[in-house]
Amino acid sequence: MTTTEAPTSGVARAAREDRLLVWVGDNASADALVRHAGQWVANTAVPWTAIAVQTPGATPSIEGRRRLLRALELAERLGAGTDSVAADNVLDAVVQRVREERATMVMIGGHPPDGWLDEGRRHWLGDLADGLSKRLPDVTVTVVQFPASADGTHISLSTVDRWRLPWPAVILTLAVVGLCTVLSAVLEQYLDAGTIDMIYLAGTVFVALRLGQTAAVLAVIGSLAMFDLLFVPPRWSLIPAETQSFFTFGVMLVVSLVVARLVEHARLQARVAAARARSTQALNELARELVGAKSERDIAAALTAAVRTTFGAHAVLLLPDADGRLQAAPEADDAVVAADPAAQRLFDDGDAPPPPGDGALRLLLRGVSDPLAVLVLHEWPDPGTEPEDRRLLDAFANQAALALERQLFERRSARAVVEAESERLRNTLLSGISHDLRTPLTTIIGSATSLREQHAALDDARRARLLDGIVDEAQRMHASMSDLLELTRLEEGTVHPVCEWCPTDELVGEVIEAFGERLRERQVRTQLGPETIVWCDSRLVQQLLFNLIDNALRHTRRGGTIEIRIEAQAQQWSLVVSDDGSGLPPGHEADIFKKFFRAPGEPAGSRTGLGLAICAAVARLHGGRIEAHNAGGARFTLTLPQPAAPPVPADEVPA
């Protein structure tokens, strides 16, 4: 069924599953057709696609190509899917596309057939509509007629181009015919006339292969004339004696036209295939680059590089800063890119017509909800651009938009995770701190008020016990505070280890000394290696060792053993503190380094849950690691990197 409607006619009712396909030709009303389709679609919410068809030989004029491109762009803006396909003819392409997309409606359009197509193709649009109706009986075909406009007289060059034959081709064709004639003259005495036909056929096929159908026709006419003139009696006369030669040349004409057509088709296919391959490869490369992109700068670099290598065009990706002002990505070649108000408008309003005479192409990269960036191409070679190129560019931009959006989401989710984590940490800290401070404070306040209020009722021994309690608990609070302060300093990055070569016996000896009486009831074994020196910040590592020994002390019984071992290797050294105590809570070997971690069932210790967290922080600050295992008790292993052996001051002879 075919309906013809004026652009202003009423809107057809569209069912839910409707789908519209619009064929856009390179004629002056392409834009109007798309606009009309867009209007119609806006009222019916039918999904639609606009396609352009490239046919063999029909190289569109520059003007036509530009119009086509604009029409497709417009269609995209109006919500259509767009595509540009290569096919033998428009009818086949549209039919195939309709079947692929399961479209229920086709819209084609143009001026009334007076003067906008060349004379020979006057009813072409009508023929197309008829063809479509015939081959797609279930599809509604709508032909939109536009009144002839000022440029309606514009003759599409596509049909002219197809038959045009440049001068060199004419000369080459005539030369081939001449060559065939010479060859025939030489071979005439050996061959009969029917075989000489074959020589001309060969020449004509060659011309058809290389120079296309016009040249082939020219070759056939030339061959016919020469053959008739020279080899068919009566000689030197164009009047043929036999009708057979007419038949021969008729066949020749058909064959050469078929050959020319086939070749042309094959060439187009090859060109399209090559272009497709190039596009696919370029897209794949860009996609690969974008997957590896770690920042917006990387994305901008990948996109601009892809545009440069694929189109030879210089592009800049403008990204919004915190205030939404567009800025060139920092690695852009021209360090200072002047503010681009047009791009900014496009970014802010979503749709802004390009300023006239600018010549730059601006593409808005959109995310799901927000605009993300604007790609600016200076000197986009618009006139020479195939719709395919433009589609490839859009695909590039879409890829980059996806990557940018992914980046944005990643950043947002990372921020959310960090915030949740720091909130959790804050809560842990607060509850840990308040526990660690309130417990000793209870004793201190209780004991002190006892001493004040019940002084008379207390004997000396009780008073002494209360006083000891106050001092001990105050010390414990002090230890908690110190640990907390130290851990905070270590973690906030204000502490930088000042590494030196430290003699191991000194390193360990001083810490053991610091424990004094407390270690009297344990057997402490050290295995430090003679004259071994290790690379570390002695204050931090001694603090770590202090915490490890303190930990061992609390988890071993009287008479238990604590072993401290240091082993130095070329690139690293390790400190092992092991005991024969109760060991680590199974399954919590890594958790014990967390702040305020207490194993299930472990009584609230005399010290905070921060000692081992400090150890972990010290190891981290040194670029090393600390691990805990159960090995007949707890075993802690600190491993720190160290540089090559130190310069040792030259020993002197005692005076």
Add this chain to the structure above:
Amino acid sequence: MNSTHVLVVEDEAPIRQWLATTLAAEGHEVFEAATAREAETLAGNRRIDLFLLDLGLPDGDGVALIRRLRAWTRRPIIVLSARAQEQQKVDALDAGADDYLIKPLGVAELHARIRVALRHAAQTRLAGTSTLRLGALTIDLDARAVRRGDETVRLTATQWRLLEVLARHAGSVVTSQHLLREVWGPAHQEQGHYLRIYVRQLRQRLEPVPQRPRYLLTDTGIGYRLLVDVDEEVGEVFTSV
């Protein structure tokens, strides 16, 4: 000994009161200042034998106050400081403080440090005390000799220079930077391990048990000090971290 005049410079009233109470109980006469300005006024008007100085003062930098005091007095200055502020302690010691105490602190430690500082001050005031005693060892700064009983302990030139600097500041903490500068010269201030190695060698020569030093003590992260004629109580106090 006459009662010692101690100037307590501390802006926190409870701490100042406690210090005044415990020092008075120990028989010292105590002057109290809450600001650097008060401290300087008092120091200028009274005879002060020892300064007990908090580094965080409301009206100025404690380190600057030490420098101003050091411009005219050699009396011992003991600094009160928080645990975490290593650099502040080093600055104070380099500015001329003799020792430091980490808050919070107990009375035993407080009085022990004060006694050491006062004894050291008294010793250097006495004429001709160029001889220091470390248990069985004697260090004679004029003769540049160390003797254990009658036997001479042999030291290399560098070992002696190190011991000499420590001995001239006996009882006081000498920062690592200061020692490196004095012994090896300004070009070697980064060579911390030189210092460690030579301190070790000195301990092996001087200490009865080198692994558990009693005279040449390390102040982790700060520097070293040489304790002379140490008594038991002081020894105990100094070994606590």
